[in-house]
Amino acid sequence: MVAMTRSLDVSRDLHATALRHLAGGVSSDARRTSGVPLYVDRAEGARLWDVDGNVYLDFVLGQGPALLGHCPPAVVEAVSRQVARGIVYSAQHEAEVRVAERLCSMIPSAERVRFNTVGSEAAHAAWRLARGHTRRPKILKFEGHYHGWLDPVLYSVHPAVHLAGPADSPVPVPGTAGQPQATDLVIAPWNDLDALTEIMAEHAGEIAAVVCEPVLCNTGAIEPLPGFLEAVRALCDEHGSLLVFDEIITGFRLAPGGAQEYLGVTPDLAVFGKAMAGGMQVSALVGRAAVMDTISSGKVAHAGTFNSQPVGIAAAEATLRILDEDREEVYGTLYARGRALMAGLREAAAKAGVPMLVEGPGPVFQTYFTDAESVRDYRDFARTDRARMALLHAALLDRGVNMVPRGLWFLSTAHTEADIAATVDAFGDALAALPLG
Ligand SMILES: Cc1ncc(COP(=O)(O)O)c(C=O)c1O
Secondary structure (H helix, E strand, O other): OOOOOOOOHHHHHHHHHHHHHOHHHOOOHHHOOOOOOOOEEEEEEOEEEEOOOOEEEEOOOOOOOOOOOEOOHHHHHHHHHHHOOOOOOOOOOHHHHHHHHHHHHHOOOOOEEEEEOOHHHHHHHHHHHHHHHHOOOEEEEEOOOOOOOOOOOOEOOOOOHHHOOOOOOOOOOEOOOOOOOOOOEEEEOOOOHHHHHHHHHHOOOOEEEEEEOOOEOOOOOEOOOOOHHHHHHHHHHHHOOEEEEEOOOOOOOOOOOHHHHHHOOOOOEEEEOHHHHOOOOOEEEEEOHHHHHHHHOOOOOOOOOOOOOHHHHHHHHHHHHHHHHOHHHHHHHHHHHHHHHHHHHHHHHHHOOOOEEEEOOOOEEEEEEOOOOOOOOHHHHHHOOHHHHHHHHHHHHHOOEEOEOOOEEEOOOOOOHHHHHHHHHHHHHHHHHOOOO
16 A cells, blocks of 8 residues: 545635534544544545545454444345334334344353443443442442443443553443532453452452453453463352453454354343444444343343334344354454464564564454563553554545554455455555554
């Protein structure tokens, strides 16, 4: 790919106006940048076009949802058909029953389903259900894991290390001003079984649930060490705590049944979102019938005007049909493209003499500027050169490649071998253009 010089005149003008009307010029803090944000005009397949006419190979994919690429025809068709039949019912309808049935057949832990709109909401529902079901007050979450932006969960995601306590017994650190104090929240380091065992013993009888991203994708792309999640499952059983997987990223991306299928560990509850509806906003809380019955019986409240909104459900139905029925082709392509890109980026970094790790399952993976041998938890991640990753992100955009600014890459079935080769070329070029570190 030839280095392109981007013209951003239209984007710059829009941003100047946006700064006068949108707080911070953006609609989500995840889109803040030091320069001009991407103003997308349209998206199709593996590509984005911005308002200045620049084209990007897209590895952000709406932060993960566009697993089948942007605008998959079957989803566009299903959504268009449904829009003409009603956009919102706030009532039950046939398709949601079919989608719930399919989810129960695809996801190992899913015996019952409740739909929500976005991931943060479903995660919130899981935490409430865990507390209500077990009648215990505390939730244990891992440092570096993200479960949405709501008050109770936005703790210790990317805390300043000097505020975060010892590595083996971290303290909760709020993610924003304006949050109430963390009550009944216990933080543990990821991938450290000894520390977890000790922390759970310290809070014996009080922990309603242990919650995790089964493959940590909001702090690098960090798989559990061999045996770690199995041991977490056993510890939960020993202590009578529920195990909750936040599969908002891993769901449908790593396997049709999510990370729980990919890793072979079944939680009690799990939450899904992002990739389940081809880009529409649908999330779901799923779990064992015995636990979900605490919602069925009305003991734990769960609601939402837009739950099972029919346009989103039509998109989910079309998406899940493809993921389920064409699973070999879908996941064969995702893993092949992801692993080819990982190998290509590693090679490009080695050629440029840049110490870099490229790690993750393949359909999602992370590039890190580090000379460490591996990244196993948040503290390792915090030692990587994140400022340099931000420079690389900007250099890649200038060359027509859009990755998640922190160095995370999402693959879709729309990425071709030629797209991967072009991305590797652009990556080598971008690395060479970075100021000396
Ligand atoms: C693991 C995880 N959980 C929860 C969420 C929150 O989802 P949403 O942004 O749809 O509210 C996210 C969002 O990125 C996520 O990555």
